Every structure is written in C-alpha cells, then in structure tokens.
Amino acid sequence: MTKRIEYSACFFLFCLNLYEMAMNIKLNGDWTLVSHQLKKQFPILTENDLRCGRGEESALVERLSAKLKLPQEEIYSILLKLKLNAVQPESAL
Numbered sequence: 001m002t003k004r005i006e007y008s009a010c011f012f013l014f015c016l017n018l019y020e021m022a023m024n025i026k027l028n029g030d031w032t033l034v035s036h037q038l039k040k041q042f043p044i045l046t047e048n049d050l051r052c053g054r055g056e057e058s059a060l061v062e063r064l065s066a067k068l069k070l071p072q073e074e075i076y077s078i079l080l081k082l083k084l085n086a087v088q089p090e091s092a093l
Contacts, residue, residue: 034082041078042068 035050049067052060061079065072 030083034079037082037085038064038078044068 031052035052038050039045045064045067049063050060061072061075064070064075068075070078
C-alpha cells in the first residue's frame with residue numbers, strides 16, 4: 001500500500017512538472033516547423049490562426065482552443081509534444 005501511494009505521488013509530481021513546462025512554453029525559432037505540423041494535424045487551421053509573435057503564446061493558445069474546440073490544457077500538451085519533436089537532433093530523426 002505504501003509503495004502504491006509513493007508511486008502515485010511520484011506520478012502526480014511528474015504530471016505537474018509536465019503541466020508547468022507546457023504552461024511556460026515559448027515558441028521561438030522552431031515555430032515554423034511546429035506550425036506546419038499543426039496544419040498537417042488540423043487542416044482547418046489557417047495562417048491567421050497560427051500567427052504568433054514574442055509574448056503572444058497565450059493568445060495563440062486561446063485562438064487554437066476556440067477554433068479546435070479543445071481545452072487550453074490539451075492545446076498546451078499538443079504544442080509541447082510538437083515543440084519537443086521539432087528540437088530533436090537530426091540523428092534522432
């Protein structure tokens with residue numbers, strides 16, 4: 001029983017860390033690649049939906065959430081996955 005609680009606590013902290021990373025996502029140089037991947041995954045998105053400048057990440061998430069009818073947390077999760085895939089070294093691809 002103690003091990004189960006310990007594993008649950010570790011999993012909770014892991015998820016909390018991922019959520020914090022997603023909430024602090026910054027879209028910089030790799031945004032072009034991420035936006036192309038988003039358009040492939042969600043063809044309904046337009047260039048206007050995907051525009052994003054420095055400091056406008058939260059506005060982007062709000063737009064995508066409204067357009068795709070998904071919760072903002074899910075949008076952050078999608079962006080984080082795509083961003084992590086975009087910054088992998090070429091040898092890993």
